[in-house]
Amino acid sequence: MARMSMLGTGLYTLGQAARLTGADRRAVRRWMLGYERQEHGERRFSPPLWRTQLADADLPDPVIGFHDLLELRLVNAFVRHGVTIPVIRATVDAAREQFGIDYPLTAKRFRTDGKRIFIEAIAKSGEEKMLDPLKRQFVFSEIIRPSLYAGIEYDGSSARRWFPLGNDQKAIVLDPARQFGSPIVSDANIPTDTLYASYLAERCDSKAVARIFDISPRMVDAAVRFEKSFGT
Numbered sequence: 206m207a208r209m210s211m212l213g214t215g216l217y218t219l220g221q222a223a224r225l226t227g228a229d230r231r232a233v234r235r236w237m238l239g240y241e242r243q244e245h246g247e248r249r250f251s252p253p254l255w256r257t258q259l260a261d262a263d264l265p266d267p268v269i270g271f272h273d274l275l276e277l278r279l280v281n282a283f284v285r286h287g288v289t290i291p292v293i294r295a296t297v298d299a300a301r302e303q304f305g306i307d308y309p310l311t312a313k314r315f316r317t318d319g320k321r322i323f324i325e326a327i328a329k330s331g332e333e334k335m336l337d338p339l340k341r342q343f344v345f346s347e348i349i350r351p352s353l354y355a356g357i358e359y360d361g362s363s364a365r366r367w368f369p370l371g372n373d374q375k376a377i378v379l380d381p382a383r384q385f386g387s388p389i390v391s392d393a394n395i396p397t398d399t400l401y402a403s404y405l406a407e408r409c410d411s412k413a414v415a416r417i418f419d420i421s422p423r424m425v426d427a428a429v430r431f432e433k434s435f436g437t
Contacts, residue, residue: 214258215271215379215386222274224436225369225379225388228281236280236290237269254280254294255307271381272308275357275364279310279349286348295326304362311357311364320345369431376427388431390424400428 219237223230234240239252258270269277276297283293299322300309309315315322323345356368366380369388378391388397395418404425407413411425418425 211259211262211385213382215274215381216259217269217271217274217386219267219269222269222277225274226277226281227436228277228284232281232284233277234267236277237273238267251290254290254297255301271367271379271386272311272364274379274386275311275367276308278353282348282353286344288344288348289330289332291330292323292326292332295330296323299326299329306362308364311354312362313354313359314362316349316351316354319349369435374427376424377431388435390420390428393418393420393424395420395424395428397428397431400425401432404429 217225219233220230222228222237223233226233235251236254237257239250241248241250243249255273255276257273259268259273262268280293280297283296284290296319297310300312300315300319301307303309303318303322304312304314306312310319352371355371357364358366358368366378366382368375368378368391370377375391377388377397379386379388383389383394384396389395390397390400400414400418403414403417404411407417411422411429414425415422
């Protein structure tokens with residue numbers, strides 16, 4: 206895939222994706238690339254949960270796109286609540302087919318129609334014992350909370366950009382049309398990791414960093430808070 210065709214797609218290594226979603230790095234690799242497993246004495250390949258935006262990218266290391274990243278946040282939320290990968294896979298496949306879009310978990314419609322799809326997916330996956338019948342009715346609402354979608358800005362049904370600190374804190378944004386989707390200071394177009402590295406080099410002096418980049422100390426502080434909160 207040529208560099209130009211990646212513009213507007215976003216570009217994240219699996220390590221970056223793990224950091225930004227809070228997921229285990231090895232799990233992200235399995236979810237996005239697939240993995241081999243032993244089953245009844247035979248080696249079988251478990252495919253990726255979906256075909257990523259940059260599956261055909263000619264790069265030295267695996268990468269994913271912006272929409273993949275946002276979907277991963279939802280997958281990780283399901284996993285953290287004890288939902289198995291077969292159920293998640295069945296949910297993703299059914300939602301994709303019913304909504305007619307490639308990245309259904311992040312879609313607004315999933316918040317309203319997803320519960321039915323999720324419950325049906327449990328039955329289809331053959332893992333009804335995963336949840337007792339009573340809890341099954343509530344677990345979706347426990348996972349898909351409004352806060353999980355807070356900060357996602359939409360263009361129609363598709364996610365356009367993500368403010369990871371929420372709608373009330375738009376100082377930091379991930380926008381696939383800017384800096385390949387890296388977390389940046391919204392008003393300065395400077396990657397947060399660049400500012401944080403400079404902040405450490407300047408002995409945690411926000412004003413000094415602000416002078417170097419000709420931005421306000423407030424912007425530097427926002428970048429530092431983000432990098433610390435997302436586990437740099």
